[in-house]
Amino acid sequence: MAGLEESLRVTLGGKAAAKLDTAFGLATTGDLLRHYPRRYARRGELTDLASLRDGDQVTVFAQVEKVRTRPMRARRGQLLEVTVTDGRARLALTFFNKVQYWERQLAPGRHAMFAGRVSTFKGKRQLAHPEFKLLGADDAAKAAEYAAELIPVYPATKDVSTWDIEKCVQIVLDTLGELDDPLPAPLRERYRLAGLAEALRGVHRPADDAEAERARVRLKWDEALVLQAVLAQRRLAAAALPATARPASAGGLADAFDARLPFSLTAGQRDVGAVISADLDRDHPMHRLLQGEVGSGKTVIAVRAMLQVIDAGGQAALLAPTEVLAQQHYRSVSDLLGPLGQAGRLGGAEVATRVALLTGSQPAAARREALLDAASGAAGIVIGTHALLAEQVQFADLGLVVVDEQHRFGVEQRDALRGKAQGARPHVLVMTATPIPRTVAMTVYGDLDVSTLSELPGGRSPIATHVVPAAEKPRFLERAWERVREEAEKGRQAYVVCPRIGGDDAGTSAAPADFDALVGPDDEDEAPARPPLAVLDVAPALEQGPLAGLRLRVMHGRLPTDDKDSAMGAFADGSADVLVSTTVVEVGVDVPNATVMVIMDADRFGVSQLHQLRGRVGRGTEPGLCLLVTEAPEESKARQRLADVAATLDGFRLAEIDLEQRREGDVLGAAQAGRKKSLKLLSVLHDRDVIVAAREEATSLVDADPDLAGYPALAAEMSALLDEEQAGFLEKT
Numbered sequence: 001m002a003g004l005e006e007s008l009r010v011t012l013g014g015k016a017a018a019k020l021d022t023a024f025g026l027a028t029t030g031d032l033l034r035h036y037p038r039r040y041a042r043r044g045e046l047t048d049l050a051s052l053r054d055g056d057q058v059t060v061f062a063q064v065e066k067v068r069t070r071p072m073r074a075r076r077g078q079l080l081e082v083t084v085t086d087g088r089a090r091l092a093l094t095f096f097n098k099v100q101y102w103e104r105q106l107a108p109g110r111h112a113m114f115a116g117r118v119s120t121f122k123g124k125r126q127l128a129h130p131e132f133k134l135l136g137a138d139d140a141a142k143a144a145e146y147a148a149e150l151i152p153v154y155p156a157t158k159d160v161s162t163w164d165i166e167k168c169v170q171i172v173l174d175t176l177g178e179l180d181d182p183l184p185a186p187l188r189e190r191y192r193l194a195g196l197a198e199a200l201r202g203v204h205r206p207a208d209d210a211e212a213e214r215a216r217v218r219l220k221w222d223e224a225l226v227l228q229a230v231l232a233q234r235r236l237a238a239a240a241l242p243a244t245a246r247p248a249s250a251g252g253l254a255d256a257f258d259a260r261l262p263f264s265l266t267a268g269q270r271d272v273g274a275v276i277s278a279d280l281d282r283d284h285p286m287h288r289l290l291q292g293e294v295g296s297g298k299t300v301i302a303v304r305a306m307l308q309v310i311d312a313g314g315q316a317a318l319l320a321p322t323e324v325l326a327q328q329h330y331r332s333v334s335d336l337l338g339p340l341g342q343a344g345r346l347g348g349a350e351v352a353t354r355v356a357l358l359t360g361s362q363p364a365a366a367r368r369e370a371l372l373d374a375a376s377g378a379a380g381i382v383i384g385t386h387a388l389l390a391e392q393v394q395f396a397d398l399g400l401v402v403v404d405e406q407h408r409f410g411v412e413q414r415d416a417l418r419g420k421a422q423g424a425r426p427h428v429l430v431m432t433a434t435p436i437p438r439t440v441a442m443t444v445y446g447d448l449d450v451s452t453l454s455e456l457p458g459g460r461s462p463i464a465t466h467v468v469p470a471a472e473k474p475r476f477l478e479r480a481w482e483r484v485r486e487e488a489e490k491g492r493q494a495y496v497v498c499p500r501i502g503g504d505d506a507g508t509s510a511a512p513a514d515f516d517a518l519v520g521p522d523d524e525d526e527a528p529a530r531p532p533l534a535v536l537d538v539a540p541a542l543e544q545g546p547l548a549g550l551r552l553r554v555m556h557g558r559l560p561t562d563d564k565d566s567a568m569g570a571f572a573d574g575s576a577d578v579l580v581s582t583t584v585v586e587v588g589v590d591v592p593n594a595t596v597m598v599i600m601d602a603d604r605f606g607v608s609q610l611h612q613l614r615g616r617v618g619r620g621t622e623p624g625l626c627l628l629v630t631e632a633p634e635e636s637k638a639r640q641r642l643a644d645v646a647a648t649l650d651g652f653r654l655a656e657i658d659l660e661q662r663r664e665g666d667v668l669g670a671a672q673a674g675r676k677k678s679l680k681l682l683s684v685l686h687d688r689d690v691i692v693a694a695r696e697e698a699t700s701l702v703d704a705d706p707d708l709a710g711y712p713a714l715a716a717e718m719s720a721l722l723d724e725e726q727a728g729f730l731e732k733t
């Protein structure tokens with residue numbers, strides 16, 4: 001009797017084992033048994049043949065309709081053409097040799113599974129020489145095999161069909177002995193989970209849906225517990241690493257900064273600030289994720305943390321995902337610090353530090369100075385892109401690394417920067433403006449502590465959002481422009497946002513280079529009928545039409561810098577009523593007098609992006625209004641998305657909605673190469689309960705028994721996962 005470590009060569013023989021290895025990288029019986037069915041077909045089920053696409057490798061369920069032999073044209077011999085049907089559409093199957101043999105098997109009326117590559121021949125869709133397996137017994141001995149109602153359908157390839165895999169799985173299941181269960185017995189009892197062997201049999205050969213489901217739940221637990229136990233160990237180990245404590249001290253830069261702030265911190269900012277301040281005071285490294293929407297005041301918190309570290313004699317690095325954002329951080333951090341960031345310069349405060357910017361494209365002299373300031377410690381704050389990770393960048397005493405927009409940085413990069421601090425590890429603060437649903441945070445960033453800024457700084461007014469269905473109700477769109485005019489008459493201002501610049505960019509997106517990959521719209525099922533509306537078309541149309549007489553300015557990424565500055569300047573000082581622009585207003589624009597935003601072709605934007613865009617209005621004392629103009633039909637997915645955005649101001653809820661429309665792999669991201677492979681059944685979108693419970697269970701197991709010496713089966717699965725992750729990282733470098 002075999003366990004899960006047995007080589008498939010022993011159990012199945014060399015030939016079958018080699019095929020499984022080449023096709024799927026399966027080496028052991030455990031590997032094969034964890035190659036789960038993609039789904040279960042019901043006996044009698046027929047595949048929708050009309051949906052097959054040219055070039056696809058498919059497994060279809062169909063019934064033989066007619067069989068015909070004819071001589072081949074080009075060579076001697078016979079050709080067999082079998083027509084199969086799903087009751088509506090047809091598919092041709094062609095066989096070129098052993099014609100009589102195939103003909104005897106594929107009698108009209110028989111049901112079978114066919115596997116092959118779809119091609120088109122003389123306008124007819126066909127499978128040339130498919131593999132097949134007959135369904136339904138032709139003798140009593142086989143009747144038992146065909147009794148089960150559910151047929152597992154496995155991920156298959158050209159060389160290994162789903163029923164080949166089924167057969168191999170059957171052999172392995174028949175030789176399976178006692179198994180060590182990675183789930184501790186008390187846990188299994190608490191959650192009424194199937195045992196491992198029972199679950200493996202149940203997932204591959206379920207008698208009914210209930211058995212398959214019970215098996216899958218149990219196997220999801222394996223994935224969740226193993227991952228969470230790894231993360232729990234990682235948290236424990238990180239907490240034990242040495243770091244230099246950077247305690248807050250009175251009368252330093254941090255205090256001077258607080259005194260300089262033109263506003264008072266929100267309660268959320270104070271709370272999170274206190275937590276971070278306490279983290280920095282420990283002699284173990286902080287690993288904290290700070291999430292909060294654009295404008296929630298993360299930068300201010302990061303600067304306070306950096307100043308605490310500088311006051312304690314250290315330096316801080318701030319990493320941005322792009323050069324543009326690094327430069328923007330450089331400007332806003334320098335502005336926030338004022339004289340406090342001008343040490344040794346004219347106008348610098350007595351107690352002060354310096355801010356250095358390091359990017360790949362800066363002139364050599366500026367770069368040299370920044371490198372020197374980093375190495376000497378003269379720069380308390382060093383801001384840059386991942387160029388900061390380059391080896392020649394040295395710090396005198398790096399105490400804190402702040403990473404902005406986490407999802408662009410992999411774990412390896414975080415590690416590289418941590419390595420910049422000699423001996424002790426720096427504290428790490430990761431900031432993200434894309435709210436991360438709890439289960440994703442637990443799965444992808446499970447080794448980080450998480451803080452959230454959920455309130456926007458005071459003085460913000462509520463934003464009302466409405467969908468304007470321009471196609472069905474043109475009157476609503478007229479009303480939208482009337483609203484813009486009314487606001488302008490009251491001395492207030494409006495944004496009109498379009499998805500595209502226009503001119504010669506036909507079809508290309510106007511999204512800025514740092515457009516958030518996580519929030520792109522993704523409607524393959526609703527092909528756009530016309531190119532999205534463009535700033536350069538909409539602006540003149542408004543100027544000559546519904547907004548005639550108002551002062552319009554145009555803003556987009558292709559404008560020369562001077563024109564951008566002048567347009568933004570005019571809008572900021574109130575000498576323009578309306579700014580017609582692309583999504584460039586998404587980042588870092590703050591005009592409190594703007595009260596309306598009209599988003600054209602709103603269905604072309606992602607949910608989170610719409611949410612971030614509308615955050616530009618309602619920043620003053622007047623309530624904001626956001627109008628989502630769309631021509632998408634009422635019942636479409638796009639309209640549903642817009643209705644969701646209109647219905648809630650909760651960034652987390654919207655992030656979840658965004659997520660539900662993505663595929664699992666996209667959610668986990670490329671940095672999580674190993675994770676994708678190890679999470680086969682578990683879904684971060686749909687298995688919240690399992691993930692949350694497994695995290696609790698794993699944490700208490702690891703707290704009580706850090707090496708899990710008492711749980712060898714669990715520990716073995718964990719090292720297998722770690723090997724896989726390691727391999728994933730190696731592949732990438």
Ligand code: ADP
Nearest residue numbers: 263264265266293294295296297298299300457
């Ligand atoms: P984030 O980095 O989260 O996008 P920022 O820290 O850049 O947000 O803050 C956005 C804007 O709000 C900035 O102009 C900042 O000066 C301002 N701000 C931050 N905190 C407050 C506060 N407590 N009260 C008023 N304005 C604030």
Ligand code: MG
Nearest residue numbers: 294295298299
């Ligand atoms: Mg920011």
